[in-house]
Amino acid sequence: MDFIFYPFESFFRTVNFVVLLVEILLIVLWIGFAVNSKRTSVIAFTSAISAVIFLASLMMGNPVVSFVFLAVLISLMANTIKIVNEYQRGVLLRFGKFAYVVGPGINVIMPFGIDRLLVVDLRTATIDVPRQEIITKDNIPVMIDAVVYFNVFQPELAVLKVQNYFNATSLLAQTILRAILGKYDLDDILAKRQELNEMLREELDRATDPWGVKVTATEIKSIELPEEMKRAMAKQAEAERERRAKIIRAEGELQAAEKLSEAASIISKNPGALQLRQLQTLSEIAVEKNSTVIFPLPMEIFKFFAQKQDGSEG
Structure with a gap:
């Protein structure tokens, strides 16, 4: 009988050894995350729980019990390891009381409702x-x-x-x-x-x-x-535009009158300038062939012909 169950006993020992090795790796990883958090209470808690689980698995020497303790260890790690993004911060409450603000990265908290982590987004x-x-x-x-x-x-x-x-x-x-x-x-x-x-x-x-x-x-x-206010504002804007247009038109007429007055003053000083201006006007309106042009003659021409007629009669 001992010969028959010997291979199974060797297999169970090998499985138990592998389970213990996996537990050691997970424990080292778990404690490493706790040390990275730089919290003494968390480091002490994870170290104590890890030691209890590993020693219990080692003393039992049963692969089934080792599997159970490995499942418990994985469950504890899943509940205690929290990842906080760079744009977030975690507010940790321990027994309902504010403890500290958790920074970005991998953080370890205590399970069983001891710690509660509330994540806050810092982005705009x-x-x-x-x-x-x-x-x-x-x-x-x-x-x-x-x-x-x-x-x-x-x-x-x-x-x-x-x-x-x-x-x-x-x-x-x-x-x-x-x-x-x-x-x-x-x-x-x-x-x-x-x-x-x-x-x-x-x-x-x-x-x-x-x-x-x-x-x-x-x-x-x-x-x-409101629609009534929009119509009132449109009327107001239209009236304002008309007022500006009238002012601009009046200013233009005033400037034109000032320039015409200056031109008339210059022309009045030289009678020949008026004749040249009349000839220039005639050349401009003569471009239109279908227009009838009435061109005024200066009074000096009539006076010239009248004086010439009086001389011939005398």
């Missing part, structure tokens, strides 16, 4: 503020869309001081948007959009600072006016 996030109906200072209803850019700069405050910092920031942005824009006339809202954006950013950043949230920018995307 955007909030599309829902369309808000605002009554301006001059009692004009307008619909305004806005967008808010923010990021978390203190993860522990974003977790401990507010239940949901994203929703809280969104609701606060809607409230501040209505409160600030309601203090201005419609013309100021349309003309001073950049100043209002900066004012909104400062007020929102001041309110979210205790939550560890930094508001980097706010932008008013669109301002929708």
